[in-house]
Ligand code: SF4
């Protein structure tokens with residue numbers, strides 16, 4: 001019988017935190033312990049009847065084509081141990097995600113190491129782009145979800161713990177955005193440019209997802225210019241919960257991030273939780289000064305100062321390799337590539353601060369920057 005279900009109510013739920021220093025020999029035991037703690041049980045022998053014949057879909061973070069040590073994607077060894085955990089309990093396991101629209105899927109699977117792990121463990125790796133989708137209308141939003149996600153009896157959400165230039169934190173809640181196939185992910189940024197509204201879209205997606213459980217890979221995370229161009233940082237833990245909102249709130253506490261600045265947590269979802277397991281102390285965790293700042297400024301300030309208050313990408317000509325992925329990813333065509341120099345050119349007034357270009361740049365050539373008045377306001381507010 002499936003014991004997990006998504007819980008976005010205000011009921012108190014457990015967030016299990018387990019110390020785990022690296023992806024070596026202790027990882028399998030840490031995965032086992034995280035699931036057991038989350039269930040409120042001591043570690044026990046696999047019970048094959050638990051998931052016998054059930055379709056379990058693992059949804060790692062496969063944002064783009066980076067190697068495991070770059071900490072952009074969920075570590076393949078975490079995926080391996082979770083595959084084994086569910087296979088031992090009789091589940092039919094598959095793995096799937098929809099990377100950023102500009103990424104080459106074969107490269108993502110190969111470089112992330114997750115393609116290799118799936119082949120070695122004998123489970124299918126699914127492209128959400130080629131597997132059909134179903135349209136939902138939920139909470140005033142319309143969006144399509146990849147069919148393999150909807151066909152699963154249980155979705156196992158496997159995010160990487162990272163900073164994010166748009167949403168401060170990307171972990172349990174935001175990882176579900178990858179169930180939207182293909183370019184639609186980018187287009188919703190254009191449709192819902194206000195961060196608070198975008199946060200509600202992500203919350204709405206969770207409401208149509210089958211029963212789920214989340215195990216977050218915080219063994220090595222990313223800080224700084226996340227989710228793709230930050231620095232890898234050892235955090236030393238795995239965290240698990242039936243409620244992704246509660247899990248992200250717990251992560252905010254551990255990483256000293258103000259949850260009110262994370263757009264999908266502003267409505268108070270996952271508000272009441274208790275941490276069980278190990279007490280993990282994380283040192284300084286550097287979060288980017290990104291577009292989320294616009295979201296927490298008083299609207300009056302934005303109205304009065306208008307064009308003086310902005311967050312925009314800045315391009316490094318030295319680092320840029322002229323690949324054009326930023327232009328391809330921009331939902332409002334605010335970036336073009338100069339024919340003469342093969343370097344990006346920004347139409348400032350068109351930019352909606354969505355960070356999509358920053359997310360896909362393979363050369364760490366883009367920084368999200370703030371206007372002077374915005375920086376002064378942040379300094380005044382002690383942010
Ligand atoms: S230029 Fe970058 S941040 Fe601005 S709208 Fe385009 S993708 Fe988004």
Ligand code: SF4
Pocket residue numbers: 315316319320321322323324325326327343344360361362363364365366
């Ligand atoms: S800024 Fe980055 S994504 Fe854009 S063309 Fe240069 S290397 Fe490519």
